Amino acid sequence: MKMKIATLLTLLITASAIAQAETEKPVHLFILSGQSNMQGMDPETGFLPEAKKHFKDEKVVYIKVAKGGQPICRWLDEWADIAKKNGMGARHRERILKGQGVLFYQPILDEYKKMLKNYPKPTSVTFCWMQGERDANGGAHAAYEDALKLLIAKLRRDLKRPDMNVVVGRISDAALGSPGWITIRKAQRDIVNEDPRGAWVDVDDLNDKEVKGKIQSVVHYTKEGYVILGRRFARQGHSLVTGKKPAKDGKPKGVE
Numbered sequence: 001m002k003m004k005i006a007t008l009l010t011l012l013i014t015a016s017a018i019a020q021a022e023t024e025k026p027v028h029l030f031i032l033s034g035q036s037n038m039q040g041m042d043p044e045t046g047f048l049p050e051a052k053k054h055f056k057d058e059k060v061v062y063i064k065v066a067k068g069g070q071p072i073c074r075w076l077d078e079w080a081d082i083a084k085k086n087g088m089g090a091r092h093r094e095r096i097l098k099g100q101g102v103l104f105y106q107p108i109l110d111e112y113k114k115m116l117k118n119y120p121k122p123t124s125v126t127f128c129w130m131q132g133e134r135d136a137n138g139g140a141h142a143a144y145e146d147a148l149k150l151l152i153a154k155l156r157r158d159l160k161r162p163d164m165n166v167v168v169g170r171i172s173d174a175a176l177g178s179p180g181w182i183t184i185r186k187a188q189r190d191i192v193n194e195d196p197r198g199a200w201v202d203v204d205d206l207n208d209k210e211v212k213g214k215i216q217s218v219v220h221y222t223k224e225g226y227v228i229l230g231r232r233f234a235r236q237g238h239s240l241v242t243g244k245k246p247a248k249d250g251k252p253k254g255v256e
Contacts, residue, residue, distance in 0.1 A: 026058040026123040028241060029115060030233075031108060031155075033075070034131035036068030037169070037203070037221060037229070041130070046230025050255070054238040061119060063111040065104050071096055071134045072147045074103045082150065083143040096140050105154075112159055125161045126237040127152065130169035130201075130229070132184045133219055141180035145187035152191070165197045165240040167233055170250065173204040174219045199236040202250030203229060231255045 030051070032038060041047065043062055051060040073079035073096060083093045116122075135144050148168075156164045170188045175181040192198030206225030209218050221229060235252035239245060247253065 026055075027119040027121075028055055028058060028060050028124045028126070028237075029112075029119065029122040030060070030062040030237060031112070031125065031127045032062055032064040032066065032130075032233070033104065033108060033127070034066050034129055034169070035070045035134055036066075036219075037133070037226075038064075038066040038128075038130035039068050040220065041226045041230050043230060046227035047234050048230075050231040050234035051238065054235065055241075058123075059119070061115060061122075063108070063115055065107045065111060066130075067104065069134055070104070070131070071138055071140050072131060072144060072151065073097055073140070074100065075105045075108075076147055076151050076154075077102050077105070078150060079143065079147055082146045083140070086142040086146065088140075088142055092139065096138055105151075108155070109158055124165065124241045125159060125163070126165040126167060126240065127155055128167045128169070128233045128237065130233075132171040132188065133174075136171060136175065136178060136181040136184045139180060141183040141187075144184050145191065148187065148191055152195070163197065165199075165237060166192060166195055167199045167201060167236045167240070167246075168192050169201045169203055169229065169233070171203070172207045172217060172219065172221075174207060174217045197240055199240055199246035200250045201229065201232040201236055205251075228255060 032043060043064060048060065048062070080093050080097065132144065135141055152166055156162050168188045168191065170185050171181065189200055192200045203221065204217070206221040206228055207217050207219065208215050209222060211218065232250070232252055232255050235255055236246045
C-alpha cells in the first residue's frame with residue numbers, strides 16, 4: 001500500500017513538474033488576419049508545423065481573424081478620414097464602406113485577451129497580414145498605405161506591444177495591369193522596408209492555376225500554395241523574433 005501511495009505521489013509530482021515546465025516555456029504569439037487568402041490558409045498544415053520546427057522547444061500559439069472579400073476599412077475606424085485626405089470623394093468612400101463599419105479589429109483584441117489568460121506574458125507577438133485584393137479591385141488603393149500604417153500602429157498601442165513584429169503578405173501578380181493593384185503591392189513592400197520589425201512574404205508563385213487549358217496567375221492560391229504561404233509567414237516571423245534578417249525577396253530558403 002505504501003509503495004502504491006509513493007508511486008502515485010511520484011507520478012503527481014512528475015506531472016506537476018511537466019505542467020510547470022510547459023507554462024514556463026517562452027511563448028510566441030502570432031496574429032493571423034486578412035481577407036480570403038488568409039481565410040483559406042489553414043495554420044495547422046503549413047504555418048504551425050514550420051513555426052514549431054524553428055522555435056523548437058518553445059511554445060507557439062496563434063489567433064486568426066480573417067474573412068474573404070473585405071477591404072481594410074473593416075479593420076480601421078479612421079479609414080474614412082484617411083480616404084478623404086487622400087482625395088477620395090464622399091460617394092466613393094460610402095461605396096466602399098457600405099455602411100458596415102469596422103468588423104474585425106475588436107475581435108483581434110478580444111481573442112488576444114483570451115489568449116493572455118493562458119499565456120499572460122508572451123515572449124513575442126507577431127502580426128501576419130494577408131489582405132489588399134479588395135482595396136486594389138475596389139478603387140480604395142489611394143488610402144491603403146496610410147491605412148495599413150495606422151492599423152499596425154494601433155495594434156502595437158492597443159495590445160501594449162510596441163515590439164510587435166509585422167509580416168505582410170504582398171498581394172499576388174494576378175492583376176499587374178491594374179494601377180490599384182500595383183499601388184498596393186508597392187505600399188506593402190514600402191511599409192515593411194521602413195519598419196525595423198517588418199518583413200514581407202512573396203506569393204507570386206503560389207497562385208498559378210490551369211484555366212481553360214492555360215496556366216494563369218489568379219487571385220486565390222493552390223492547395224499547396226496555402227501550405228507554403230503559412231510556412232513563409234512562420235519563417236519570416238521567426239527571423240524577426242530571433243533578430244535574424246528575414247529573406248529580402250519574401251521567400252525564405254528551404255520553403256518551396
